[in-house]
Amino acid sequence: GDSVTQMEGPVTLSEEAFLTINCTYTATGYPSLFWYVQYPGEGLQLLLKATKADDKGSNKGFEATYRKETTSFHLEKGSVQVSDSAVYFCALRDKAAGNKLTFGGGTRVLVKP
């Protein structure tokens, strides 16, 4: 079945540091890939997405590129802020699996001033 693996946290960074969260996946079909973010006390919010190989999703300074050859969708941000402290979830949506979302375990990021 489909699965998503992402690096375990917590990841602690200083403000303006570079952030990378690794995400790899296995899927039976050709999935769409997503990054969701969950701020404290709030629901998951869609951060960015990519629907096919080599697509790059971007939002709020975050980027992730759909790499089919390495089955990866790593999240990056060049200069993090304290407000980026949250839990980040990588996920895939596979039409071959009924369009369900499959999530990774989440990575908590803490940015210190």
Place this chain on the structure above:
Amino acid sequence: GAVVSQHPSWVICKSGTSVKIECRSLDFQATTMFWYRQFPKQSLMLMATSNEGSKATYEQGVEKDKFLINHASLTLSTLTVTSAHPEDSSFYICSASKWQGAAEQFFGPGTRLTVL
């Protein structure tokens, strides 16, 4: 727009009692709602998918008689954990999409259930 709320945000109950969790789409009509369960430091696991006016579709391994889902209107779905036991303690999250098969789901903030 596309705000989803859950109530309560946390609940503590005694073993053997039933607990109802509500999921509401506040500013849109949700044809489809999803219920997830999240254990500490683990992934969100899809429990069931419900379409308004239809019976919920449960994932393999989820007891439909224990986790009763009702989606009676386009803005409200409820999850009732019947005869709760300590192993049912978890974080329950709902999401909603505007139409069946829609790519984007909008998530609620979650409900923390603790069964003593």
